[in-house]
Amino acid sequence: MKVINQFINNGLQEQSVVIRNITAADYLHCHKELQISCILEGEGTAIIGDHPNQFKPGDIYFIGADQPHFFKPANDLQDRIYISCLYFDPEKLINMNGFCGEMEAILPFLNLTINGLKVPQRYTKEIAGRLDDLKASNGIERLLQFIDLLYFCSKIANWKPLASGSYNYTFDVTERLGAIYTHTLQYYNKNITLNEIASIACMTPHAFCKYFKKHARKTYFNFLNEVRISEACKKLVEGKSRNIGNIAYETGFENTITFNRVFRKIMNMTPSEYIEYFNFNNPQQNAGLTQGNRYA
Template structure:
Protein backbone atom coordinates (compact mmCIF):
# COMPACT_ATOMS: atom_id res chain seq x y z
CA UNK A 1 0.00 0.00 0.00
CA UNK A 2 1.16 3.59 -0.39
CA UNK A 3 -0.43 5.34 2.56
CA UNK A 4 0.51 8.80 3.71
CA UNK A 5 4.25 9.26 3.22
CA UNK A 6 5.79 9.91 6.62
CA UNK A 7 9.09 11.77 6.85
CA UNK A 8 11.02 10.70 9.92
CA UNK A 9 12.49 13.87 11.49
CA UNK A 10 16.29 13.69 11.54
CA UNK A 11 18.87 16.44 11.95
CA UNK A 12 22.18 16.73 10.13
CA UNK A 13 24.10 15.48 13.17
CA UNK A 14 22.50 12.03 13.27
CA UNK A 15 22.59 9.14 10.83
CA UNK A 16 19.54 7.45 12.38
CA UNK A 17 16.66 8.57 14.54
CA UNK A 18 15.59 7.37 18.00
CA UNK A 19 12.12 8.53 18.97
CA UNK A 20 9.88 8.21 22.00
CA UNK A 21 6.15 8.60 21.33
CA UNK A 22 4.10 9.27 24.44
CA UNK A 23 0.60 10.60 24.99
CA UNK A 24 -3.06 9.64 25.10
CA UNK A 25 -2.59 7.41 22.05
CA UNK A 26 -0.02 6.54 19.40
CA UNK A 27 0.07 8.07 15.90
CA UNK A 28 -3.07 6.58 14.38
CA UNK A 29 -2.93 7.28 10.64
CA UNK A 30 -1.93 4.59 8.16
CA UNK A 31 1.53 5.59 6.92
CA UNK A 32 4.85 4.41 5.55
CA UNK A 33 8.44 5.64 5.48
CA UNK A 34 11.68 4.71 3.74
CA UNK A 35 13.39 3.74 7.00
CA UNK A 36 13.31 0.40 8.78
CA UNK A 37 11.72 0.72 12.21
CA UNK A 38 12.39 -1.27 15.38
CA UNK A 39 9.57 -0.46 17.81
CA UNK A 40 8.99 -1.45 21.44
CA UNK A 41 5.56 -0.96 23.04
CA UNK A 42 6.11 0.44 26.55
CA UNK A 43 2.52 1.39 27.44
CA UNK A 44 -0.89 0.84 25.86
CA UNK A 45 -2.63 -1.71 23.70
CA UNK A 46 -4.76 -1.77 20.59
CA UNK A 47 -4.94 -2.89 16.99
CA UNK A 48 -1.97 -3.08 14.63
CA UNK A 49 -2.25 -3.13 10.85
CA UNK A 50 0.82 -3.98 8.77
CA UNK A 51 0.12 -4.39 5.07
CA UNK A 52 -2.78 -6.85 4.93
CA UNK A 53 -2.19 -8.07 8.50
CA UNK A 54 -4.51 -7.14 11.35
CA UNK A 55 -3.81 -8.11 14.95
CA UNK A 56 -3.39 -6.84 18.48
CA UNK A 57 -0.47 -5.13 20.20
CA UNK A 58 0.24 -4.78 23.91
CA UNK A 59 2.92 -3.79 26.42
CA UNK A 60 6.15 -5.70 25.83
CA UNK A 61 5.62 -6.29 22.12
CA UNK A 62 8.56 -5.73 19.78
CA UNK A 63 8.15 -5.14 16.04
CA UNK A 64 10.47 -4.68 13.08
CA UNK A 65 8.79 -2.86 10.18
CA UNK A 66 10.50 -2.86 6.78
CA UNK A 67 11.02 0.11 4.48
CA UNK A 68 7.87 1.48 2.81
CA UNK A 69 5.61 -1.07 4.53
CA UNK A 70 2.20 0.49 5.34
CA UNK A 71 1.37 0.29 9.03
CA UNK A 72 -0.57 1.86 11.87
CA UNK A 73 -0.77 1.20 15.62
CA UNK A 74 -4.19 2.34 16.81
CA UNK A 75 -4.97 2.24 20.52
CA UNK A 76 -8.28 0.86 21.76
CA UNK A 77 -11.28 3.19 21.79
CA UNK A 78 -11.08 3.77 25.54
CA UNK A 79 -7.79 5.66 25.01
CA UNK A 80 -9.74 8.26 23.03
CA UNK A 81 -12.39 8.91 25.69
CA UNK A 82 -12.25 12.48 26.97
CA UNK A 83 -11.97 11.49 30.64
CA UNK A 84 -9.50 8.66 30.02
CA UNK A 85 -6.28 8.70 32.03
CA UNK A 86 -4.75 5.90 29.98
CA UNK A 87 -1.39 6.54 28.35
CA UNK A 88 0.37 5.11 25.33
CA UNK A 89 4.12 4.98 24.87
CA UNK A 90 6.52 3.45 22.35
CA UNK A 91 10.23 3.77 21.65
CA UNK A 92 11.48 3.34 18.08
CA UNK A 93 14.70 3.55 16.15
CA UNK A 94 14.59 4.40 12.44
CA UNK A 95 17.49 3.68 10.09
CA UNK A 96 17.98 3.29 6.34
CA UNK A 97 20.47 1.72 3.94
CA UNK A 98 22.83 4.69 4.22
CA UNK A 99 22.79 5.10 8.01
CA UNK A 100 26.13 3.27 8.38
CA UNK A 101 27.63 4.30 5.04
CA UNK A 102 26.74 3.34 1.49
CA UNK A 103 28.90 0.19 1.36
CA UNK A 104 28.20 -1.05 4.90
CA UNK A 105 25.56 -3.61 3.98
CA UNK A 106 27.82 -5.04 1.26
CA UNK A 107 30.34 -6.25 3.84
CA UNK A 108 30.34 -10.08 4.10
CA UNK A 109 29.93 -9.81 7.87
CA UNK A 110 26.58 -8.08 7.34
CA UNK A 111 24.87 -11.04 5.68
CA UNK A 112 22.78 -11.71 8.79
CA UNK A 113 21.65 -8.09 8.93
CA UNK A 114 20.67 -8.15 5.26
CA UNK A 115 18.62 -11.27 5.98
CA UNK A 116 16.87 -9.48 8.86
CA UNK A 117 16.02 -6.58 6.55
CA UNK A 118 14.66 -9.00 3.97
CA UNK A 119 12.47 -10.75 6.55
CA UNK A 120 11.21 -7.46 7.95
CA UNK A 121 9.99 -6.36 4.52
CA UNK A 122 6.71 -8.07 5.51
CA UNK A 123 6.87 -6.77 9.07
CA UNK A 124 7.76 -9.13 11.92
CA UNK A 125 6.85 -9.49 15.58
CA UNK A 126 9.65 -10.75 17.85
CA UNK A 127 8.48 -13.63 20.05
CA UNK A 128 11.60 -14.49 22.08
CA UNK A 129 10.99 -13.07 25.56
CA UNK A 130 14.66 -12.57 26.48
CA UNK A 131 15.37 -10.65 23.28
CA UNK A 132 12.23 -8.54 23.72
CA UNK A 133 13.29 -7.49 27.22
CA UNK A 134 16.90 -6.86 26.20
CA UNK A 135 16.07 -4.83 23.08
CA UNK A 136 13.43 -2.78 24.90
CA UNK A 137 16.00 -1.88 27.57
CA UNK A 138 18.62 -0.94 24.98
CA UNK A 139 16.16 1.17 22.98
CA UNK A 140 15.46 3.24 26.08
CA UNK A 141 19.20 3.61 26.67
CA UNK A 142 19.70 4.49 23.01
CA UNK A 143 17.21 7.34 23.34
CA UNK A 144 19.54 9.06 25.83
CA UNK A 145 22.83 8.37 24.04
CA UNK A 146 25.10 10.40 21.79
CA UNK A 147 28.24 9.77 19.80
CA UNK A 148 29.91 6.48 18.96
CA UNK A 149 28.21 4.46 21.71
CA UNK A 150 24.86 5.29 20.15
CA UNK A 151 25.88 3.59 16.89
CA UNK A 152 27.49 0.65 18.71
CA UNK A 153 24.32 0.11 20.75
CA UNK A 154 22.13 0.15 17.64
CA UNK A 155 24.39 -2.46 16.02
CA UNK A 156 24.11 -4.54 19.20
CA UNK A 157 20.30 -4.33 18.97
CA UNK A 158 20.36 -5.36 15.31
CA UNK A 159 22.76 -8.21 16.09
CA UNK A 160 20.33 -9.60 18.67
CA UNK A 161 17.49 -9.38 16.17
CA UNK A 162 19.50 -11.20 13.49
CA UNK A 163 20.05 -14.06 15.97
CA UNK A 164 16.34 -14.37 16.77
CA UNK A 165 14.53 -17.29 15.13
CA UNK A 166 11.30 -16.93 17.12
CA UNK A 167 9.37 -14.48 14.97
CA UNK A 168 5.90 -13.98 13.52
CA UNK A 169 5.61 -12.72 9.96
CA UNK A 170 2.83 -10.15 9.65
CA UNK A 171 1.90 -9.11 6.09
CA UNK A 172 1.45 -11.84 3.47
CA UNK A 173 3.49 -9.86 0.94
CA UNK A 174 5.83 -6.88 0.70
CA UNK A 175 4.23 -5.71 -2.56
CA UNK A 176 1.01 -4.20 -1.20
CA UNK A 177 0.57 -0.67 -2.52
CA UNK A 178 -1.92 2.09 -3.14
CA UNK A 179 -1.67 4.18 -6.28
CA UNK A 180 -1.88 7.64 -4.71
CA UNK A 181 -2.53 9.64 -1.55
CA UNK A 182 -6.28 9.79 -2.21
CA UNK A 183 -6.46 5.99 -2.00
CA UNK A 184 -4.29 6.08 1.10
CA UNK A 185 -6.68 8.42 2.91
CA UNK A 186 -9.67 6.39 1.74
CA UNK A 187 -8.25 3.15 3.13
CA UNK A 188 -7.25 4.83 6.39
CA UNK A 189 -10.85 6.08 6.72
CA UNK A 190 -12.18 2.55 6.14
CA UNK A 191 -9.85 1.07 8.76
CA UNK A 192 -10.65 3.71 11.38
CA UNK A 193 -14.39 3.46 10.83
CA UNK A 194 -14.33 -0.33 11.14
CA UNK A 195 -12.20 -0.37 14.28
CA UNK A 196 -14.48 2.21 15.92
CA UNK A 197 -17.84 0.75 14.81
CA UNK A 198 -17.22 -3.04 14.69
CA UNK A 199 -19.58 -3.63 17.64
CA UNK A 200 -22.71 -2.85 15.59
CA UNK A 201 -24.08 -4.04 12.24
CA UNK A 202 -22.17 -2.55 9.29
CA UNK A 203 -23.70 -3.11 5.87
CA UNK A 204 -21.72 -3.09 2.63
CA UNK A 205 -23.89 -0.18 1.56
CA UNK A 206 -22.84 1.86 4.59
CA UNK A 207 -19.11 1.22 4.24
CA UNK A 208 -19.31 1.76 0.47
CA UNK A 209 -20.99 5.12 1.07
CA UNK A 210 -18.10 6.07 3.37
CA UNK A 211 -15.80 5.43 0.41
CA UNK A 212 -18.02 7.17 -2.16
CA UNK A 213 -18.45 3.91 -4.10
CA UNK A 214 -21.18 1.47 -5.01
CA UNK A 215 -21.14 -1.76 -2.95
CA UNK A 216 -19.85 -3.82 -5.90
CA UNK A 217 -17.09 -1.32 -6.70
CA UNK A 218 -16.12 -1.13 -3.04
CA UNK A 219 -15.86 -4.93 -2.72
CA UNK A 220 -13.56 -5.12 -5.74
CA UNK A 221 -11.50 -2.18 -4.49
CA UNK A 222 -11.02 -3.56 -0.98
CA UNK A 223 -10.19 -7.10 -2.13
CA UNK A 224 -7.63 -5.85 -4.66
CA UNK A 225 -5.79 -3.75 -2.10
CA UNK A 226 -5.90 -5.99 0.97
CA UNK A 227 -6.11 -9.50 -0.54
CA UNK A 228 -9.24 -10.17 1.55
CA UNK A 229 -12.93 -9.30 1.51
CA UNK A 230 -14.28 -6.54 3.69
CA UNK A 231 -16.45 -9.04 5.60
CA UNK A 232 -13.33 -11.07 6.41
CA UNK A 233 -11.57 -7.94 7.65
CA UNK A 234 -14.58 -6.95 9.78
CA UNK A 235 -14.72 -10.43 11.29
CA UNK A 236 -10.98 -10.28 12.05
CA UNK A 237 -11.54 -7.06 13.98
CA UNK A 238 -14.50 -8.53 15.87
CA UNK A 239 -12.76 -11.80 16.77
CA UNK A 240 -9.64 -9.91 17.83
CA UNK A 241 -11.71 -7.82 20.23
CA UNK A 242 -13.56 -10.92 21.43
CA UNK A 243 -10.26 -12.62 22.31
CA UNK A 244 -9.24 -9.64 24.41
CA UNK A 245 -12.59 -9.35 26.22
CA UNK A 246 -12.76 -13.09 26.98
CA UNK A 247 -9.44 -12.90 28.83
CA UNK A 248 -9.75 -9.48 30.45
CA UNK A 249 -13.41 -9.18 31.43
CA UNK A 250 -15.78 -11.40 33.36
CA UNK A 251 -18.30 -11.97 30.55
CA UNK A 252 -19.94 -15.08 29.16
CA UNK A 253 -19.24 -16.24 25.61
CA UNK A 254 -22.79 -15.25 24.65
CA UNK A 255 -22.36 -11.74 26.03
CA UNK A 256 -19.08 -11.31 24.15
CA UNK A 257 -20.65 -12.61 20.95
CA UNK A 258 -23.24 -9.84 20.85
CA UNK A 259 -20.91 -7.20 22.28
CA UNK A 260 -18.50 -7.47 19.34
CA UNK A 261 -21.22 -7.29 16.70
CA UNK A 262 -22.27 -10.85 15.88
CA UNK A 263 -26.00 -11.47 15.62
CA UNK A 264 -26.03 -15.15 16.56
CA UNK A 265 -23.91 -17.43 18.70
CA UNK A 266 -23.39 -20.28 16.23
CA UNK A 267 -21.88 -17.94 13.63
CA UNK A 268 -19.66 -16.37 16.29
CA UNK A 269 -18.38 -19.77 17.41
CA UNK A 270 -17.73 -20.82 13.82
CA UNK A 271 -15.81 -17.65 12.96
CA UNK A 272 -13.91 -17.74 16.25
CA UNK A 273 -12.61 -21.24 15.53
CA UNK A 274 -11.85 -20.28 11.92
CA UNK A 275 -9.58 -17.43 13.01
CA UNK A 276 -8.05 -18.88 16.19
CA UNK A 277 -8.23 -22.64 15.67
CA UNK A 278 -10.05 -22.95 19.01
CA UNK A 279 -13.56 -22.59 20.38
CA UNK A 280 -14.06 -19.62 22.73
CA UNK A 281 -14.03 -21.96 25.75
CA UNK A 282 -10.84 -23.69 24.59
CA UNK A 283 -9.25 -20.28 23.98
CA UNK A 284 -10.03 -19.14 27.54
CA UNK A 285 -8.72 -22.38 29.05
CA UNK A 286 -5.49 -22.35 27.01
CA UNK A 287 -4.57 -18.75 27.75
CA UNK A 288 -5.55 -18.73 31.41
CA UNK A 289 -3.41 -21.83 31.99
CA UNK A 290 -0.54 -20.10 30.18
CA UNK A 291 -0.90 -17.03 32.41
CA UNK A 292 -0.65 -19.22 35.53
CA UNK A 293 2.62 -20.86 34.45
Protein backbone atom coordinates in the same frame (compact mmCIF):
# COMPACT_ATOMS: atom_id res chain seq x y z
CA MET B 1 -9.08 12.05 8.25
CA LYS B 2 -5.91 13.18 6.52
CA VAL B 3 -3.38 10.44 5.81
CA ILE B 4 0.19 11.25 4.84
CA ASN B 5 3.43 9.74 3.68
CA GLN B 6 5.68 10.94 6.48
CA PHE B 7 9.28 12.03 6.19
CA ILE B 8 11.26 11.10 9.28
CA ASN B 9 14.09 13.56 8.71
CA ASN B 10 14.51 14.98 12.19
CA GLY B 11 17.97 13.73 13.14
CA LEU B 12 18.43 11.10 10.42
CA GLN B 13 20.82 13.33 8.52
CA GLU B 14 23.16 13.53 11.50
CA GLN B 15 22.60 9.99 12.84
CA SER B 16 21.77 6.71 11.09
CA VAL B 17 19.62 5.57 14.02
CA VAL B 18 17.08 7.92 15.61
CA ILE B 19 15.14 6.93 18.72
CA ARG B 20 12.71 9.06 20.70
CA ASN B 21 9.51 8.94 22.75
CA ILE B 22 6.47 10.21 20.85
CA THR B 23 2.69 10.24 20.85
CA ALA B 24 1.65 7.67 18.25
CA ALA B 25 -0.17 8.93 15.18
CA ASP B 26 -3.80 7.79 15.11
CA TYR B 27 -4.08 8.07 11.32
CA LEU B 28 -2.80 5.72 8.62
CA HIS B 29 0.66 6.75 7.42
CA CYS B 30 3.91 5.32 6.13
CA HIS B 31 7.56 6.29 5.66
CA LYS B 32 10.67 4.84 4.06
CA GLU B 33 12.31 4.06 7.40
CA LEU B 34 12.10 0.81 9.32
CA GLN B 35 10.35 1.56 12.64
CA ILE B 36 10.61 -0.27 15.96
CA SER B 37 7.80 0.77 18.33
CA CYS B 38 7.66 -0.11 22.02
CA ILE B 39 4.32 0.71 23.66
CA LEU B 40 4.92 2.74 26.81
CA GLU B 41 1.42 3.90 27.65
CA GLY B 42 -2.06 3.08 26.36
CA GLU B 43 -3.78 0.18 24.66
CA GLY B 44 -5.95 -0.37 21.62
CA THR B 45 -5.73 -1.74 18.10
CA ALA B 46 -2.74 -1.44 15.78
CA ILE B 47 -3.18 -1.70 12.04
CA ILE B 48 0.10 -2.94 10.55
CA GLY B 49 -0.34 -3.18 6.79
CA ASP B 50 -3.60 -5.10 6.47
CA HIS B 51 -3.36 -6.76 9.89
CA PRO B 52 -5.29 -5.70 13.04
CA ASN B 53 -3.58 -6.49 16.34
CA GLN B 54 -4.41 -5.68 19.95
CA PHE B 55 -1.59 -3.88 21.78
CA LYS B 56 -0.81 -3.02 25.40
CA PRO B 57 2.12 -1.48 27.30
CA GLY B 58 5.29 -3.50 26.79
CA ASP B 59 4.41 -4.78 23.31
CA ILE B 60 7.04 -4.19 20.62
CA TYR B 61 6.51 -4.02 16.85
CA PHE B 62 8.83 -3.95 13.86
CA ILE B 63 7.09 -1.93 11.13
CA GLY B 64 8.54 -2.30 7.65
CA ALA B 65 9.72 0.46 5.37
CA ASP B 66 6.77 2.02 3.49
CA GLN B 67 4.31 -0.13 5.46
CA PRO B 68 1.05 1.72 6.29
CA HIS B 69 0.29 1.67 10.01
CA PHE B 70 -1.41 3.44 12.88
CA PHE B 71 -2.27 2.91 16.54
CA LYS B 72 -5.87 3.52 17.57
CA PRO B 73 -6.71 3.97 21.28
CA ALA B 74 -9.12 1.47 22.81
CA ASN B 75 -11.73 4.18 23.46
CA ASP B 76 -12.39 7.88 23.01
CA LEU B 77 -11.59 8.60 26.68
CA GLN B 78 -7.97 7.57 26.11
CA ASP B 79 -6.35 10.65 24.64
CA ARG B 80 -3.03 9.22 23.46
CA ILE B 81 -0.77 6.25 22.87
CA TYR B 82 2.76 6.94 24.08
CA ILE B 83 5.52 4.93 22.39
CA SER B 84 9.28 4.71 22.12
CA CYS B 85 10.15 4.74 18.41
CA LEU B 86 13.36 3.85 16.62
CA TYR B 87 13.78 4.84 12.95
CA PHE B 88 16.39 3.54 10.53
CA ASP B 89 16.67 3.52 6.75
CA PRO B 90 17.18 -0.19 5.88
CA GLU B 91 18.79 0.72 2.55
CA LYS B 92 21.86 1.85 4.48
CA LEU B 93 22.44 -1.65 5.85
CA ILE B 94 21.73 -3.25 2.48
CA ASN B 95 24.28 -0.95 0.86
CA MET B 96 26.75 -1.64 3.66
CA ASN B 97 26.61 -5.35 2.78
CA GLY B 98 28.38 -4.55 -0.50
CA PHE B 99 31.66 -3.83 1.29
CA CYS B 100 31.06 -5.59 4.62
CA GLY B 101 30.08 -9.21 3.98
CA GLU B 102 29.39 -9.89 7.67
CA MET B 103 26.14 -7.90 7.32
CA GLU B 104 24.77 -10.85 5.34
CA ALA B 105 23.86 -12.50 8.67
CA ILE B 106 21.12 -9.98 9.45
CA LEU B 107 19.70 -9.35 5.97
CA PRO B 108 17.21 -12.28 6.10
CA PHE B 109 15.72 -10.84 9.29
CA LEU B 110 15.69 -7.36 7.77
CA ASN B 111 13.66 -8.78 4.86
CA LEU B 112 11.19 -10.29 7.34
CA THR B 113 10.43 -6.85 8.79
CA ILE B 114 8.95 -5.72 5.45
CA ASN B 115 5.62 -7.33 6.39
CA GLY B 116 5.70 -6.21 10.04
CA LEU B 117 6.54 -8.29 13.11
CA LYS B 118 5.41 -8.42 16.72
CA VAL B 119 8.11 -9.39 19.21
CA PRO B 120 7.23 -12.62 21.06
CA GLN B 121 6.34 -11.98 24.70
CA ARG B 122 9.35 -13.88 26.04
CA TYR B 123 11.76 -11.47 24.31
CA THR B 124 10.08 -8.11 24.98
CA LYS B 125 12.01 -7.30 28.20
CA GLU B 126 15.35 -8.06 26.56
CA ILE B 127 14.60 -5.97 23.47
CA ALA B 128 13.06 -3.14 25.50
CA GLY B 129 16.26 -3.00 27.56
CA ARG B 130 18.35 -2.86 24.40
CA LEU B 131 16.19 0.00 23.11
CA ASP B 132 16.81 1.88 26.37
CA ASP B 133 20.56 1.37 25.90
CA LEU B 134 20.27 2.69 22.34
CA LYS B 135 18.46 5.78 23.58
CA ALA B 136 21.25 6.49 26.06
CA SER B 137 23.99 6.17 23.43
CA ASN B 138 24.91 8.08 20.28
CA GLY B 139 27.24 8.06 17.30
CA ILE B 140 29.08 4.89 16.35
CA GLU B 141 28.16 3.26 19.69
CA ARG B 142 24.44 3.59 18.89
CA LEU B 143 24.90 2.19 15.37
CA LEU B 144 26.84 -0.82 16.67
CA GLN B 145 24.22 -1.47 19.36
CA PHE B 146 21.50 -1.31 16.71
CA ILE B 147 23.30 -3.82 14.48
CA ASP B 148 23.73 -6.07 17.53
CA LEU B 149 19.98 -5.75 18.23
CA LEU B 150 19.18 -6.87 14.68
CA TYR B 151 21.63 -9.77 15.03
CA PHE B 152 19.95 -10.80 18.31
CA CYS B 153 16.54 -10.71 16.62
CA SER B 154 17.86 -12.69 13.65
CA LYS B 155 18.54 -15.61 16.00
CA ILE B 156 14.93 -15.72 17.26
CA ALA B 157 13.15 -18.59 15.54
CA ASN B 158 9.67 -18.74 14.04
CA TRP B 159 8.94 -15.06 13.41
CA LYS B 160 5.43 -14.72 11.98
CA PRO B 161 4.85 -11.77 9.60
CA LEU B 162 1.81 -9.70 10.55
CA ALA B 163 0.71 -8.47 7.12
CA SER B 164 0.12 -10.47 3.97
CA GLY B 165 2.59 -8.68 1.71
CA SER B 166 4.70 -5.62 0.99
CA TYR B 167 3.14 -2.31 -0.05
CA ASN B 168 3.71 0.49 -2.48
CA TYR B 169 0.64 2.66 -1.97
CA THR B 170 -0.05 6.03 -3.55
CA PHE B 171 -1.31 8.86 -1.37
CA ASP B 172 -4.92 8.37 -2.60
CA VAL B 173 -4.91 4.64 -1.84
CA THR B 174 -3.44 5.15 1.64
CA GLU B 175 -5.96 7.87 2.45
CA ARG B 176 -8.92 5.80 1.28
CA LEU B 177 -7.78 2.68 3.16
CA GLY B 178 -7.23 4.84 6.23
CA ALA B 179 -10.87 5.95 6.13
CA ILE B 180 -12.01 2.33 5.72
CA TYR B 181 -9.84 1.07 8.59
CA THR B 182 -10.86 3.88 10.92
CA HIS B 183 -14.59 3.32 10.29
CA THR B 184 -14.13 -0.41 10.84
CA LEU B 185 -12.31 0.01 14.15
CA GLN B 186 -14.98 2.41 15.37
CA TYR B 187 -18.01 0.33 14.37
CA TYR B 188 -16.74 -3.28 14.23
CA ASN B 189 -19.29 -4.29 16.90
CA LYS B 190 -22.17 -3.06 14.73
CA ASN B 191 -23.70 -4.61 11.63
CA ILE B 192 -21.49 -2.99 8.98
CA THR B 193 -23.09 -3.55 5.59
CA LEU B 194 -21.37 -3.61 2.21
CA ASN B 195 -23.30 -0.52 1.10
CA GLU B 196 -22.23 1.33 4.25
CA ILE B 197 -18.51 0.64 3.96
CA ALA B 198 -18.54 1.22 0.19
CA SER B 199 -20.04 4.66 0.79
CA ILE B 200 -17.18 5.46 3.21
CA ALA B 201 -14.80 4.76 0.31
CA CYS B 202 -17.04 6.73 -2.09
CA MET B 203 -17.44 3.68 -4.34
CA THR B 204 -20.13 1.31 -5.55
CA PRO B 205 -20.32 -2.00 -3.64
CA HIS B 206 -18.95 -3.98 -6.60
CA ALA B 207 -16.06 -1.57 -7.19
CA PHE B 208 -15.30 -1.48 -3.48
CA CYS B 209 -15.00 -5.28 -3.24
CA LYS B 210 -12.51 -5.40 -6.10
CA TYR B 211 -10.60 -2.39 -4.77
CA PHE B 212 -10.24 -3.66 -1.21
CA LYS B 213 -9.18 -7.16 -2.23
CA LYS B 214 -6.60 -5.74 -4.63
CA HIS B 215 -4.97 -3.50 -2.04
CA ALA B 216 -5.55 -5.43 1.21
CA ARG B 217 -5.13 -8.91 -0.33
CA LYS B 218 -8.25 -10.17 1.40
CA THR B 219 -11.97 -9.49 1.29
CA TYR B 220 -13.33 -6.69 3.44
CA PHE B 221 -15.43 -9.05 5.55
CA ASN B 222 -12.40 -11.26 6.20
CA PHE B 223 -10.65 -8.13 7.48
CA LEU B 224 -13.69 -7.18 9.58
CA ASN B 225 -13.76 -10.65 11.14
CA GLU B 226 -10.05 -10.37 11.97
CA VAL B 227 -10.72 -7.08 13.78
CA ARG B 228 -13.63 -8.66 15.68
CA ILE B 229 -11.65 -11.76 16.68
CA SER B 230 -8.68 -9.61 17.72
CA GLU B 231 -10.98 -7.70 20.05
CA ALA B 232 -12.56 -10.95 21.27
CA CYS B 233 -9.12 -12.32 22.19
CA LYS B 234 -8.52 -9.24 24.30
CA LYS B 235 -11.85 -9.68 26.10
CA LEU B 236 -11.20 -13.38 26.69
CA VAL B 237 -7.91 -12.81 28.50
CA GLU B 238 -9.17 -9.76 30.40
CA GLY B 239 -11.70 -11.99 32.12
CA LYS B 240 -14.30 -9.21 32.38
CA SER B 241 -16.92 -11.34 30.66
CA ARG B 242 -17.18 -15.07 31.33
CA ASN B 243 -19.89 -15.78 28.76
CA ILE B 244 -19.01 -16.60 25.16
CA GLY B 245 -22.41 -15.37 24.02
CA ASN B 246 -21.76 -11.96 25.54
CA ILE B 247 -18.31 -11.70 23.97
CA ALA B 248 -19.71 -12.77 20.59
CA TYR B 249 -22.41 -10.07 20.77
CA GLU B 250 -20.00 -7.39 22.05
CA THR B 251 -17.67 -7.96 19.09
CA GLY B 252 -20.34 -7.82 16.39
CA PHE B 253 -21.38 -11.47 15.92
CA GLU B 254 -25.06 -12.37 15.86
CA ASN B 255 -24.66 -15.76 17.56
CA THR B 256 -22.10 -18.01 19.24
CA ILE B 257 -22.16 -20.59 16.43
CA THR B 258 -20.83 -18.07 13.92
CA PHE B 259 -18.43 -16.64 16.50
CA ASN B 260 -16.92 -20.03 17.33
CA ARG B 261 -16.60 -20.97 13.64
CA VAL B 262 -14.86 -17.72 12.71
CA PHE B 263 -12.67 -17.83 15.84
CA ARG B 264 -11.44 -21.33 15.03
CA LYS B 265 -10.82 -20.39 11.38
CA ILE B 266 -8.70 -17.35 12.27
CA MET B 267 -6.97 -18.55 15.44
CA ASN B 268 -6.79 -22.31 14.66
CA MET B 269 -8.22 -23.06 18.09
CA THR B 270 -11.41 -22.63 20.10
CA PRO B 271 -11.91 -19.74 22.56
CA SER B 272 -11.31 -22.09 25.52
CA GLU B 273 -8.15 -23.44 23.91
CA TYR B 274 -7.00 -19.86 23.36
CA ILE B 275 -7.39 -19.15 27.10
CA GLU B 276 -5.31 -22.22 27.95
CA TYR B 277 -2.67 -21.22 25.39
CA PHE B 278 -2.53 -17.66 26.77
CA ASN B 279 -2.27 -18.86 30.37
CA PHE B 280 0.56 -21.21 29.47
CA ASN B 281 2.56 -18.43 27.80
CA ASN B 282 1.70 -15.74 30.39
CA PRO B 283 1.51 -17.60 33.74
CA GLN B 284 2.26 -14.63 36.02
CA GLN B 285 0.20 -12.05 34.16
CA ASN B 286 -2.93 -14.17 34.12
CA ALA B 287 -2.85 -16.21 37.28
CA GLY B 288 -6.50 -15.30 37.82
CA LEU B 289 -7.67 -17.08 34.69
CA THR B 290 -7.47 -20.50 36.26
CA GLN B 291 -9.10 -23.77 35.39
CA GLY B 292 -11.97 -22.81 37.67
CA ASN B 293 -12.68 -19.68 35.61
CA ARG B 294 -13.33 -21.46 32.32
CA TYR B 295 -15.48 -19.75 29.70
CA ALA B 296 -18.87 -21.23 28.93
